[in-house]
Amino acid sequence: xxxxALCICLCINTYAQTDVEHDAITIEDNATKKKLxxxxxxxxxxNGFIMRNLGGSLSESLEKIPGLSSISxxxxxxxPVVRGLGFNRVAVIQDxxxxxxxxxxxxxxxxxxxxxxxxxxxxxxxxxxxYGSDAVGGVLRLNTSKIPAKHSIHGSVCLTxxxxxxxxxxxxxxxxxxxxxxxxxxATAEDYxxxxxxxxxxxxxSYKVRLPDHRLRNTAGKEYDFALSGGIAGKSSKxxxxxxxxxxxxxxxxxxxxxxxxRIDEKAHDRSSxxxxxxxxxVNHLKAALQYDTWNAVAMLTVNAAYQxxxxxxxxxxxxxxxxxxxxxxxxxNPDTEYLYDKDAFSLNATATMPLQKIDLKIxxxxxxxxxxxxxxxxxxxxxxxxxxxxxxxAEYRVSGSTVLQAGVRYDVGNIKTEKYQDxxxxxxxxxxxxxxxxxxxxDFSFSCGASTRHGKWNYKVNIAxxxxxxxxxxxxxxxxxxxxxxxxxxxxxxxxxxxxxxxxQIDYLSRLLTVSVxxxxxxxxxxxxxxxxxxxxxxxxxxxxxYNYQQCKVLRYGGEAEVRFVADNRYAxxxxxxxxxxxxxxxxxxxxxxxxxxxxxxPFAPPATIGFxxxxxxxxxxxxxxxxxxxxxxxNAGFYAKQASKVTDIVPPENPTDGYHLLSVSIGCTAKISxxxxxxxxxxxNLLNTVYFDHTSYYRLINVPxxxxxVIISLTAKF
Amino acid sequence: MKKLxxxxxxxxxxxxxxxxxxxxxxxxxxxxxxxxxSIDGASPANAATFYFGEEIPVKLLLTDNAELGSFSVxxxxxxxxxxxxxxxxxxxxxxxxxxxxxxxxxxxxxxxHHDGEDGDAFQFTQDYTIPxxxxxxxxxxxxxxxxxxxxxxxxxxxxxxxxxxxxxxAGFSTFKAFEIKILQKE
Numbered sequence: 050x051x052x053x054a055l056c057i058c059l060c061i062n063t064y065a066q067t068d069v070e071h072d073a074i075t076i077e078d079n080a081t082k083k084k085l086x087x088x089x090x091x092x093x094x095x096n097g098f099i100m101r102n103l104g105g106s107l108s109e110s111l112e113k114i115p116g117l118s119s120i121s122x123x124x125x126x127x128x129p130v131v132r133g134l135g136f137n138r139v140a141v142i143q144d145x146x147x148x149x150x151x152x153x154x155x156x157x158x159x160x161x162x163x164x165x166x167x168x169x170x171x172x173x174x175x176x177x178x179x180y181g182s183d184a185v186g187g188v189l190r191l192n193t194s195k196i197p198a199k200h201s202i203h204g205s206v207c208l209t210x211x212x213x214x215x216x217x218x219x220x221x222x223x224x225x226x227x228x229x230x231x232x233x234x235x236a237t238a239e240d241y242x243x244x245x246x247x248x249x250x251x252x253x254x255s256y257k258v259r260l261p262d263h264r265l266r267n268t269a270g271k272e273y274d275f276a277l278s279g280g281i282a283g284k285s286s287k288x289x290x291x292x293x294x295x296x297x298x299x300x301x302x303x304x305x306x307x308x309x310x311x312r313i314d315e316k317a318h319d320r321s322s323x324x325x326x327x328x329x330x331x332v333n334h335l336k337a338a339l340q341y342d343t344w345n346a347v348a349m350l351t352v353n354a355a356y357q358x359x360x361x362x363x364x365x366x367x368x369x370x371x372x373x374x375x376x377x378x379x380x381x382x383n384p385d386t387e388y389l390y391d392k393d394a395f396s397l398n399a400t401a402t403m404p405l406q407k408i409d410l411k412i413x414x415x416x417x418x419x420x421x422x423x424x425x426x427x428x429x430x431x432x433x434x435x436x437x438x439x440x441x442x443x444a445e446y447r448v449s450g451s452t453v454l455q456a457g458v459r460y461d462v463g464n465i466k467t468e469k470y471q472d473x474x475x476x477x478x479x480x481x482x483x484x485x486x487x488x489x490x491x492x493d494f495s496f497s498c499g500a501s502t503r504h505g506k507w508n509y510k511v512n513i514a515x516x517x518x519x520x521x522x523x524x525x526x527x528x529x530x531x532x533x534x535x536x537x538x539x540x541x542x543x544x545x546x547x548x549x550x551x552x553x554x555q556i557d558y559l560s561r562l563l564t565v566s567v568x569x570x571x572x573x574x575x576x577x578x579x580x581x582x583x584x585x586x587x588x589x590x591x592x593x594x595x596x597y598n599y600q601q602c603k604v605l606r607y608g609g610e611a612e613v614r615f616v617a618d619n620r621y622a623x624x625x626x627x628x629x630x631x632x633x634x635x636x637x638x639x640x641x642x643x644x645x646x647x648x649x650x651x652x653p654f655a656p657p658a659t660i661g662f663x664x665x666x667x668x669x670x671x672x673x674x675x676x677x678x679x680x681x682x683x684x685x686n687a688g689f690y691a692k693q694a695s696k697v698t699d700i701v702p703p704e705n706p707t708d709g710y711h712l713l714s715v716s717i718g719c720t721a722k723i724s725x726x727x728x729x730x731x732x733x734x735x736n737l738l739n740t741v742y743f744d745h746t747s748y749y750r751l752i753n754v755p756x757x758x759x760x761v762i763i764s765l766t767a768k769f
Numbered sequence: 770m771k772k773l774x775x776x777x778x779x780x781x782x783x784x785x786x787x788x789x790x791x792x793x794x795x796x797x798x799x800x801x802x803x804x805x806x807s808i809d810g811a812s813p814a815n816a817a818t819f820y821f822g823e824e825i826p827v828k829l830l831l832t833d834n835a836e837l838g839s840f841s842v843x844x845x846x847x848x849x850x851x852x853x854x855x856x857x858x859x860x861x862x863x864x865x866x867x868x869x870x871x872x873x874x875x876x877x878x879x880x881x882h883h884d885g886e887d888g889d890a891f892q893f894t895q896d897y898t899i900p901x902x903x904x905x906x907x908x909x910x911x912x913x914x915x916x917x918x919x920x921x922x923x924x925x926x927x928x929x930x931x932x933x934x935x936x937x938x939a940g941f942s943t944f945k946a947f948e949i950k951i952l953q954k955e
Contacts, residue, residue, distance in 0.1 A: 582940030584838020586896035593841055593894040595942055647939075649797045700799055702940035
């Protein structure tokens with residue numbers, strides 16, 4: 050049993066580097082066991098996976114996970130999409146606390162330092178039972194905390210460079226522990242230039258935009274992150290305090306941002322590919338958290354509390370939209386601030402787990418408060434305050450050694466109050482009121498039940514769950530032109546909570562050489578909140594832009610993932626020093642709106658069906674026991690990855706159909722040891738053939754910006 | 770237990786497969802509406818000249834495979850020459866790094882001034898309805914060009930962009946831009 054689990058774990062973590070933690074192998078083993086054991090369809094990856102597949106953003110780095118894709122924005126930001134659902138339909142839980150950032154725009158990334166992540170768990174399906182609102186499509190669980198072994202000190206330095214956007218980045222961390230006290234410190238810095246696309250020009254709506262030097266004008270940026278944590282790990286309790294800050298500042302593709310571009314100085318923009326001019330964004334995410342775990346023979350209690358502050362500012366030169374004065378009034382403070390969002394979020398949750406004889410009982414509660422102020426000269430969503438609380442109970446019943454039943458229910462209640470907003474300028478004789486005071490209550494039941502069983506080489510699981518999502522301020526009360534999309538967006542105060550049902554199952558076949566996994570699903574939204582493009586224009590409030598309004602509709606979704614993996618390693622004589630791993634996986638998701646204005650259409654940002662083929666070879670250098678050389682080569686490895694994405698014709702206005710494409714990437718690397726320092730050098734070429742392709746789920750797809758061209762990525766990691 | 774799970778799993782797979790099969794029972798509109806500027810007497814034409822105090826005749830044919838929605842017209846200055854890719858080849862030497870001012874439709878009433886550096890630029894935004902059920906619609910209207918703005922200043926003559934946007938019922942939209950001159954009569 051142990052050997053089998055270990056074998057699977059090796060398959061999943063191909064080149065699992067001995068992590069900062071020396072007991073890493075046991076952890077992965079448990080993760081794999083857990084993955085097969087839980088009735089939910091989950092995927093687990095570790096830091097090594099992120100580093101091997103390092104993309105511009107965390108969600109890009111995770112794209113290879115079956116069922117996961119990314120809505121990317123430029124070269125460095127992205128949002129995770131689980132089985133075709135993204136944005137607020139995927140809850141991102143970092144160290145047991147929901148990541149709370151701005152919700153209004155679809156062009157924000159995740160304010161997470163991807164170097165800091167030790168483990169990622171993706172739950173594919175509604176998981177409101179444990180995570181409340183937003184976990185309607187899936188959950189991305191990020192773990193950045195690992196407590197080091199007693200009396201140890203570890204450090205790591207990672208340096209990365211990328212050719213397509215002149216990226217230089219690095220992250221350094223030190224962690225250690227005495228008997229009980231532990232600490233960790235990490236600092237990360239990144240700096241990148243305007244990124245390259247394999248085209249001379251792009252057609253943005255009806256405008257032809259030239260791209261000298263193939264660079265996407267003004268998409269350079271920088272990011273500085275730090276994290277600090279410390280605590281006490283005792284025999285029956287553990288306390289961890291952490292403080293982290295993610296700060297990024299970047300340009301927005303100058304021609305894709307809806308500012309009046311007449312006064313843009315093209316020469317100034319193209320003078321340097323590294324400068325950040327307006328339009329730009331800057332975001333700072335501060336998080337302070339406390340994690341407390343205590344356990345005895347009867348129960349285990351986990352308490353998490355956190356404060357998060359997210360400040361996002363979008364800067365652009367003053368432009369008179371609609372009835373705004375032609376010139377910026379001199380009395381206006383910060384005239385370059387187009388939008389400003391300032392959020393404080395307080396979260397608290399507690400879970401008690403009681404292992405009884407055959408049943409593990411879990412009881413939990415959570416509460417959250419958010420206060421979101423707004424600023425800037427343009428308006429799209431009002432300031433709001435929201436509060437929500439929920440409680441759940443779930444039980445896991447071990448029928449036999451290999452069969453588990455799980456079920457649970459949850460109840461949540463939430464309130465959102467949005468603030469009245471009046472324009473600061475006169476439109477047709479009066480100050481237009483764009484948002485009224487709104488006070489809305491929501492409450493929801495959610496549940497999940499499932500079973501898993503292991504039978505020899507086969508593992509089966511099935512799960513049925515209901516999730517929900519309370520409407521956000523944007524959906525309830527938006528009233529303004531989104532100049533990223535040129536859409537005049539109107540909120541709908543009558544929206545109900547979105548509820549989603551999903552049934553899924555997974556069948557795994559696990560043998561020594563081969564693992565096969567198939568996981569189909571079907572889901573249903575009773576009232577999906579959809580931003581519907583209407584055929585109408587609005588002059589008074591929308592400055593002549595097309596009206597988009599929020600509606601709810603029934604949606605059916607289905608799809609699945611399948612994977613075949615072949616691994617041959619030192620368990621076979623002929624591979625005594627080497628390891629070959631071949632994996633073929635495919636995924637697809639389909640969605641249909643069953644009623645409403647867009648009946649018969651899919652959902653926005655539908656990911657294409659993809660097939661991926663991954664081949665990796667590693668050669669391990671054997672050293673004799675008496676080999677005391679200072680420098681030792683440990684491993685050489687090489688990899689090849691091919692991805693075929695299908696054509697996307699299943700679109701919804703205003704999207705364009707997108708052609709299929711295939712991409713190739715190759716990698717080579719090696720690891721070595723100098724005394725106790727482990728060195729890892731890896732290099733990778735993404736989009737090897739410099740293919741011009743369009744990524745249907747790229748934020749810039751609407752304006753015909755192709756995906757990144759050939760990109761060489763080199764990274765060097767040292768760990769001690 | 771294993772049997773039960775297998776049955777549930779295969780039922781689920783079957784339901785997925787069957788739902789795949791009857792997937793295409795309803796055809797959806799994925800085509801954008803079209804603006805036809807090559808009809809007889811089409812106006813405005815690229816490089817046409819108009820005068821303040823007169824009118825711009827607008828004659829264009831709108832078509833959609835399913836059903837048209839509505840359309841809107843925007844006229845704004847092009848004093849520093851930016852380019853629209855729907856314009857004829859040869860106009861591209863005007864390329865300028867500019868994108869979307871057609872979206873920055875100025876005020877809602879028919880005629881409004883806009884500041885130039887040293888004069889008032891003419892600005893116009895208006896949206897129009899199309900009878901329900903139309904797959905074709907011939908725009909045949911005139912836009913009058915006042916000599917002076919509401920403030921009494923004469924509009925500045927020069928290069929202007931004439932932008933038309935049409936939507937279809939599904940919510941797709943298409944733009945077309947024309948480079949025209951609007952001049953003050955000597």
